[in-house]
Amino acid sequence: MDFSSKLLENAVNEVSRLPGIGKRTALRLVLHLLKQPKDHTKFLSEALLHVRNDVKTCEKCHNISDTVFCDICQNTKRNPEIVCVVEDIRDVMAIESTSQFNGLYHVLGGKISPIEGIGPQNLQIESLVSKVEKGEVKELIFALSSTMEGDTTNFYIFKQIEKFDITTSTIARGISVGDELEYADEVTLGRSIVNRIPFSQSLKA
């Protein structure tokens, strides 16, 4: 692309470093900002700088937080003995929106992925094991995505904690509510039959 302005080129280059945003989209976004009042760009820049420089991660669960401990960990009405292990804070938000979980979380910050160069030492696994070691946790729920990386991470953590007296579980895999059976993939359908539950239990949730 031939830019008529170095400032414009620079801004487009920076925006297009974001994931999933190419040069054309970046140009569209920057030109949009140029048509808006200057305040819009000012607020956007400040919000990005603030969140990057001032946001904290909860010292207990590693969720993103404005305080040393996040709201969930500080909530005394929640059960601290049940901990749900998730990949990142988007998973926390997704589970929270169901209102079905009353325990705490532990955000790993990713999955073990040799291809992307992410090993156990890059994730918050040590602090999770130490929580279990101290006897703070009675049940650990693995809620990582069921990919090879997710399964590897689950298994790695399981190996570290199996010597302790603790219940482990994973979230149920099965047919989505409202889905037609005929369009479900074989693996999911197979698991949903193997892991069937008493009918009376299905009426609760």
Next chain:
Amino acid sequence: MDFSSKLLENAVNEVSRLPGIGKRTALRLVLHLLKQPKDHTKFLSEALLHVRNDVKTCEKCHNISDTVFCDICQNTKRNPEIVCVVEDIRDVMAIESTSQFNGLYHVLGGKISPIEGIGPQNLQIESLVSKVEKGEVKELIFALSSTMEGDTTNFYIFKQIEKFDITTSTIARGISVGDELEYADEVTLGRSIVNRIPFSQSLKA
């Protein structure tokens, strides 16, 4: 969405004000920035602020520029008597990349669109008419998109300048190079037959 951090929520809200970016995408982008070195966010914010606050528009053609007159208008090798009227600077970039045009541009900054509340007074039409009035321009090429808004804008400008001794033209509409005739829409194919050109001329470009 339930955010665990006000700073994060604020940043996501600002990013999702950009066109075509929803809350989920905004969250993905902000979380990406949080995983990157702080410099990345700093450079991005600075680049956006700089381009918004310091970029100029060329006083002659209204193209985006770092100087009072843009590089194209300053280029003495170009023919100032042929002016190509375009909607925005992306169109200038697109035509420049063909290397087939040696005149100057006039960037309107949009199209007349009553629905979006854009009238002739919101566009750079007056300065175009005054260029023609002064006799600076011999030929005007209309290169707006062939939508109702584009055609309206072309016609509005044409009405303002038809009293002056000036050639007007529009870019050719026809079948794209490499396209199959059978898949072309009727309007384009029809125009390409009505506006057929001597075969010898087609060998030049």
